[in-house]
Amino acid sequence: MPDDSRLLAVMVIGAVITFGLRTIPFAAIAPMRRSPVVQHLSLAMPAGVLTILAIYFLRDIDLTDARSGGPQIVGLLVAVGLWRWRGDVSLAIVASTATYMLVVNLVPGLHT
Amino acid sequence: MILGLVNSTLALMEMTPAEAVRGGVQDTLPFALAIVAFGAAFGLHVTESGFAWWWAPAFGIFVFAGSLEFLLVDLALGGASLATVALTSLLVNSRHAFYALSHPLHRVRGRRARAYAMYAMTDDSYALTTGRPPEDMPGSRVLAVSAAVQAWWVAGGLLGALGGAALGDIEGAEFALTATFVILALQACRTAPDRVAPIIGLVCGLLAVVLVPAQALLVGSGALVLILTLMFLRGSTHA
Secondary structure (H helix, E strand, C coil): CCCHHHHHHHHHHHHHHHHHHHHHHHHHHHHHCCCHHHHHHHHHHHHHHHHHHHHHHHCCCCCCCHHHHHHHHHHHHHHHHHHHHHCCHHHHHHHHHHHHHHHHHHCCCCCC | CHHHHHHHHHHHCCCCHHHHHHHHHHHHHHHHHHHHHHHHHHHHHHHHCCCCCCHHHHHHHHCCCHHHHHHHHHHHHHCCCHHHHHHHHHHHHCCHHHHCCCCHHHHCCCHHHHHHHHHCCCHHHHHHHCCCCCCCCCHHHHHHHHHHHHHHHHHHHHHHHHHCHHHHCCCCCCHHHHHHHHHHHHHHHHHCCCCHHHHHHHHHHHHHHHHCHHHHHHHHHHHHHHHHHHHHHHHHHHC
């Protein structure tokens, strides 16, 4: 039997901690905003963090299994190819996702 | 003199608030379908767990933290202690602490607007706004990106909770998240000041995914901050 008061307590704790994790670091670095090391990190970090996020989203690609890995490789080739060719982020995302969805839903044996 | 002229011309060309808001919403459009699909899966998870539909938008509005929201519902259902809930929330979202170092929050004007931008800082809004020049990503556009991402997420939750299984599983839409983060990473590497941070990020990311899969983002970005800081401090004492 689901318990609403329990879920409310869980939601409030999750919300407070998440909010704290998103706000306290900003307050902590505010006085150091002009320090050389924070200035350096603010410029150097984006490319590094985005690389880590990209690897994180790529982690489940199974290169040994053509049925699960294949559509993702095709989608990524379309994404990177379009981005390099046209330099348009939106186009690359939309076209590669459409390609991926078509491959997964239309090629027999791939639909899970 | 000439530089001053160029700077003031640039200031004149700064986008209007309306343009910034439109631009911010447009930034989120390409992967809106992925956010809506992920949100719908969450909405479905809420109702399939036996809770009322309105819990889905409530979580999207008050917690607004994709994967943690799934875990919170499971923890509530499984009767986990509130200490476990707190620890899980801390572990899953600690990575956000490192985003503060390179999030363009300082461009957002006004106390309430700033509070909202912090509250709504997710992987998605961080990735779409970080590392872009101020004339391209002013504070109002940062706010618009955050609000649009949250609106897509809440809408998805409502769809999944009310529409049920028919809408809760759009096969393949989740690929937009992968494509977005890969393209944004390539874009950021192209405009990065040098190749150092991308290479360290690559090594930290790969090691973290292999060695600590459950905490890969936290450990990977923590290691990145540590290494970049140490390298900078060493470099500045040598110079």
